[in-house]
Amino acid sequence: MAINRAWPADGLRAFSNRPHPVPTRFWIISLAAIFVVALLFIGHQSESLPSIPSLKKEPEQAQPPVPPPPAPNSPPKGPAKGYDPQEFDVDENGLRIWVPPNMDALVHGVHASDGIKRKPTYPLNPFPQTPMVSPVEDNRPRPWLGAVICSAWDIKRRMLIRYTWMKMFKDVPMDQRFVISNPGPDWQAVIQQENATYGDMIVLDHLQEDDFTANTVKTVEFYRWLSEKSPVKYEFVSKMDTDLWVNARGYWDRQVLPRLDVIKSADGNTTTGYKANVNFTTIGQFYYDSYHRSTFPHGAIYTVTWDIVTLLPKLQDKFHVTAGEDVTMAWLLMKGQQKVTLAVLSQEEKFEFDHKDTRPGERTPWARKGTDVTSSWHAMYGSEILAIHQLKKDDDWLMVAACFDEKGIKEMPPYPDKEPEDKGEKPGYPRPFWTQIPNDFWETDVDGTLLCNGIWKLEPGVGRDMKKIEGGN
Numbered sequence: 001m002a003i004n005r006a007w008p009a010d011g012l013r014a015f016s017n018r019p020h021p022v023p024t025r026f027w028i029i030s031l032a033a034i035f036v037v038a039l040l041f042i043g044h045q046s047e048s049l050p051s052i053p054s055l056k057k058e059p060e061q062a063q064p065p066v067p068p069p070p071a072p073n074s075p076p077k078g079p080a081k082g083y084d085p086q087e088f089d090v091d092e093n094g095l096r097i098w099v100p101p102n103m104d105a106l107v108h109g110v111h112a113s114d115g116i117k118r119k120p121t122y123p124l125n126p127f128p129q130t131p132m133v134s135p136v137e138d139n140r141p142r143p144w145l146g147a148v149i150c151s152a153w154d155i156k157r158r159m160l161i162r163y164t165w166m167k168m169f170k171d172v173p174m175d176q177r178f179v180i181s182n183p184g185p186d187w188q189a190v191i192q193q194e195n196a197t198y199g200d201m202i203v204l205d206h207l208q209e210d211d212f213t214a215n216t217v218k219t220v221e222f223y224r225w226l227s228e229k230s231p232v233k234y235e236f237v238s239k240m241d242t243d244l245w246v247n248a249r250g251y252w253d254r255q256v257l258p259r260l261d262v263i264k265s266a267d268g269n270t271t272t273g274y275k276a277n278v279n280f281t282t283i284g285q286f287y288y289d290s291y292h293r294s295t296f297p298h299g300a301i302y303t304v305t306w307d308i309v310t311l312l313p314k315l316q317d318k319f320h321v322t323a324g325e326d327v328t329m330a331w332l333l334m335k336g337q338q339k340v341t342l343a344v345l346s347q348e349e350k351f352e353f354d355h356k357d358t359r360p361g362e363r364t365p366w367a368r369k370g371t372d373v374t375s376s377w378h379a380m381y382g383s384e385i386l387a388i389h390q391l392k393k394d395d396d397w398l399m400v401a402a403c404f405d406e407k408g409i410k411e412m413p414p415y416p417d418k419e420p421e422d423k424g425e426k427p428g429y430p431r432p433f434w435t436q437i438p439n440d441f442w443e444t445d446v447d448g449t450l451l452c453n454g455i456w457k458l459e460p461g462v463g464r465d466m467k468k469i470e471g472g473n
């Protein structure tokens with residue numbers, strides 16, 4: 001053995017015993033070079049070997065979002081043929097009884113009727129519950145659940161969210177969760193470890209993780225999980241996308257807390273609970289989808305009271321709607337003839353982030369002079385911001401995160417004395433989609449509030465321009 005091991009060194013020495021001995025350093029360098037070349041060769045070869053199959057393709061995340069073309073100033077189109085509200089039945093108060101349009105819904109370019117035929121590509125084994133290893137003791141009542149609907153495989157985005165707004169706004173009495181479908185057998189151990197560390201995962205293990213699921217039934221099935229399995233009954237549940245920044249502090253102070261009654265201990269010193277002071281209420285940005293001829297709160301973030309959480313899965317069992325996630329909610333409510341109060345977020349409070357609207361020459365998410373915060377696409381402006389959508393790029397996400405702290409949004413920096421020349425593309429400031437809602441969709445409910453599409457009741461005093469009439473009740 002010893003002889004065998006010694007032979008290369010002997011050989012080298014024999015070579016170097018030539019008349020002009022080559023320095024040992026030469027051999028070391030040469031051998032190192034050969035080694036490196038060999039490694040490169042092996043590396044190159046292995047590329048052509050079958051690699052570990054990539055498990056699932058993430059939806060492309062890196063593309064900056066593009067606002068729709070501006071100027072939809074055309075007059076609202078009426079409901080299409082075969083969907084004439086004049087033909088609707090009316091109830092005892094003379095209000096139309098709305099039904100969903102008779103159509104095969106489109107879900108990101110896929111017909112719902114085709115989508116539901118697909119088979120799971122992996123076994124949907126029950127996911128073993130894996131509690132957090134060292135949970136933090138915190139017994140404050142939390143009436144609000146903030147749930148990010150997330151692809152199981154998008155660990156990177158989850159970490160970014162955990163370490164930015166979730167950490168920043170940890171004093172807000174909100175439970176923070178990620179909702180994923182069944183990750184499949186290959187990913188199970190990883191997701192178990194993730195939950196053992198963070199304890200913030202909800203796994204809907206009867207669903208396959210794919211785009212079609214995420215864009216259709218995932219939210220209703222999440223509500224089903226909440227109504228059947230959640231250890232806590234929340235007063236408000238917010239559903240959010242992964243490319244949405246939420247100013248949870250502002251959202252709590254201005255949207256959630258005013259709709260809660262605070263229950264105090266006998267000495268009045270501690271808050272022991274909260275109770276919603278509204279029923280069947282949704283907080284969100286009003287949206288009109290002209291293809292599906294339906295109105296609903298925009299899916300990037302909306303908040304519902306617990307009664308809606310428990311109602312929608314029951315309606316789904318009865319009516320089996322397959323459509324885009326937000327269309328599904330509207331159609332189920334229509335079929336169930338359930339009116340819901342819609343508390344609208346303004347375009348200033350919730351908007352789609354438009355890069356082109358940022359300050360020229362600066363690396364900032366703040367809006368340029370003369371921005372239009374009545375548009376659905378703009379950059380950051382003012383102090384009202386509650387939610388910013390379309391932050392698909394990590395760079396944009398971090399830039400926005402830097403404008404907030406635990407108290408909410410920081411003060412907007414002043415404009416530079418002299419704005420640099422703007423060579424880039426100009427923002428188009430498209431009008432919000434609710435401006436397209438056909439006239440026919442509006443009725444006045446018996447209590448005097450505006451009713452849209454037969455289901456959405458605006459808050460008392462709020463007009464079709466989504467503004468509260470000053471002095472109105």
Ligand SMILES: *[C@@H]1O[C@H](CO)[C@@H](O)[C@H](O)[C@H]1NC(C)=O
Pocket residue numbers: 127128129130131132133135195196198199200201202203
């Ligand atoms: C994740 O951890 C939390 C906290 O321990 C636990 O309540 C929950 O059941 C776990 N979820 C899963 C899917 O393991």
Ligand SMILES: *[C@@H]1O[C@H](CO)[C@@H](O)[C@H](O)[C@H]1NC(C)=O
Pocket residue numbers: 267268269
């Ligand atoms: C409640 O607060 C009051 C005033 O801050 C204080 O005097 C009292 O001791 C507190 N009671 C308890 C039970 O902590």
Ligand SMILES: *[C@@H]1O[C@H](CO)[C@@H](O)[C@H](O)[C@H]1NC(C)=O
Pocket residue numbers: 276277278279
């Ligand atoms: C909501 O509805 C429930 C059940 O009908 C009722 O008991 C409760 O008082 C209502 N709450 C509000 C704030 O209207």
